Amino acid sequence: MTGLLPDRIRDAIANTSVFAASKSFGVVALSLLVMLLLERETLRMAGFQRGRLLALTVVSAPLLIAVALTIVARFAIVIH
Amino acid sequence: MSASRVARGVTPGSAAISADVVVRHPIAPFVCVAACIFVQAALIAPGDVLAGDAADAVLVFLLLQAAPRPIGRNAQFSRARAAILALVLVPLIRVVGLALPLRDGSGAAGVLSVAILIGGAALGLAPAVGLSRRTLLPTGLARSQLPTVLVGLVLGVFAYLLGAPSLWSSGAPSPQVMLAVLAAACAAVVEEIVFRGVVQLTLQRVALVTGMLASSALFAATYLESYSGPLILAYALAGLMFARSVARTGALGAPVVGHILLVLGAGALWPTLFGRVHPSPIFESCSTIALVLAVAVMTVISIVRPLQPPSGDGVDLS
Numbered sequence: 001m002t003g004l005l006p007d008r009i010r011d012a013i014a015n016t017s018v019f020a021a022s023k024s025f026g027v028v029a030l031s032l033l034v035m036l037l038l039e040r041e042t043l044r045m046a047g048f049q050r051g052r053l054l055a056l057t058v059v060s061a062p063l064l065i066a067v068a069l070t071i072v073a074r075f076a077i078v079i080h
Numbered sequence: 081m082s083a084s085r086v087a088r089g090v091t092p093g094s095a096a097i098s099a100d101v102v103v104r105h106p107i108a109p110f111v112c113v114a115a116c117i118f119v120q121a122a123l124i125a126p127g128d129v130l131a132g133d134a135a136d137a138v139l140v141f142l143l144l145q146a147a148p149r150p151i152g153r154n155a156q157f158s159r160a161r162a163a164i165l166a167l168v169l170v171p172l173i174r175v176v177g178l179a180l181p182l183r184d185g186s187g188a189a190g191v192l193s194v195a196i197l198i199g200g201a202a203l204g205l206a207p208a209v210g211l212s213r214r215t216l217l218p219t220g221l222a223r224s225q226l227p228t229v230l231v232g233l234v235l236g237v238f239a240y241l242l243g244a245p246s247l248w249s250s251g252a253p254s255p256q257v258m259l260a261v262l263a264a265a266c267a268a269v270v271e272e273i274v275f276r277g278v279v280q281l282t283l284q285r286v287a288l289v290t291g292m293l294a295s296s297a298l299f300a301a302t303y304l305e306s307y308s309g310p311l312i313l314a315y316a317l318a319g320l321m322f323a324r325s326v327a328r329t330g331a332l333g334a335p336v337v338g339h340i341l342l343v344l345g346a347g348a349l350w351p352t353l354f355g356r357v358h359p360s361p362i363f364e365s366c367s368t369i370a371l372v373l374a375v376a377v378m379t380v381i382s383i384v385r386p387l388q389p390p391s392g393d394g395v396d397l398s
Contacts (some may be wrong), residue, residue: 003299
């Protein structure tokens with residue numbers, strides 16, 4: 001029993017295929033990731049906001065890994 | 081938008097400009113805490129997981145917009161900004177957990193993945209909210225902190241008696257058992273780093289007692305998605321006790337050890353030694369009443385006997 005991945009979330013994941021999950025939860029994560037990366041690039045090009053860039057990078061990193069793993073999982077299912 | 085405006089800390093978009101004014105008020109971080117708890121309680125816990133996921137993603141984005149770089153040297157503004165930025169981690173846990181392709185993996189592997197990703201994010205975010213990473217890493221354990229460790233041990237026995245789920249299914253092979261124990265321990269460490277470390281320490285800077293209680297409420301809210309009321313209360317009580325320890329010492333060592341003893345005791349040690357228990361409805365009802373009283377008493381004690389804030393770690397919030 002943990003607050004990081006409680007029963008309700010585990011059930012939601014277990015009852016959904018990788019394809020269905022990537023079309024629902026995956027799209028939410030991907031949309032957020034794209035928005036954060038766009039904002040990060042805008043700020044980076046302006047050349048300021050070091051602390052804010054750090055925050056955006058830190059928040060984007062786990063989302064990027066999750067999205068990348070989802071893409072790999074979908075790809076693996078397709079070629080399998 | 082001119083480059084000079086961006087340089088002053090105003091991000092593109094009117095939301096950021098209005099947030100810049102709103103965040104100057106010390107109540108702003110607590111409104112954000114309430115929003116995080118509302119999403120957990122009103123959407124995810126009743127089963128609207130996708131709606132909750134979307135709401136959490138919007139919260140992550142809005143909290144990041146509401147924490148622009150401070151203008152000038154307003155200390156209260158800097159503290160509020162840091163607290164709001166720290167709160168980003170809470171909805172991020174749900175968004176990352178749901179986005180990972182965990183269907184075919186074991187539950188333990190999923191917990192371990194989320195723990196590593198969120199733990200890394202928490203440690204990465206620490207400098208941006210004015211905390212040193214060394215503050216967040218549990219190091220030593222003083223003798224005065226032993227009661228906090230004992231609280232974890234006792235509540236672990238209590239959670240076991242209340243029927244806390246086992247960390248592994250019966251007949252699981254040794255590697256699966258080891259992975260489950262490792263995942264549970266890592267999750268406990270990361271939860272302490274996030275809730276008692278990053279969130280509580282930043283909220284305490286805005287309002288000591290209220291910050292401590294708000295971080296404890298937020299911690300308890302993440303367990304609302306579990307199915308057992310008494311277990312949620314047991315974790316809420318543990319959260320309050322651990323929060324008081326951090327408020328008193330500023331160190332995470334004892335809460336981390338206490339939390340590990342709680343989860344490993346309830347889900348691994350006591351079930352292995354004494355077998356599974358199925359609590360009777362009478363025991364559950366009595367436990368619920370006792371736990372509600374204990375949480376209420378701890379909350380009142382926290383309010384009437386405020387603790388000394390932990391000393392700063394010398395990191396400039398601006």
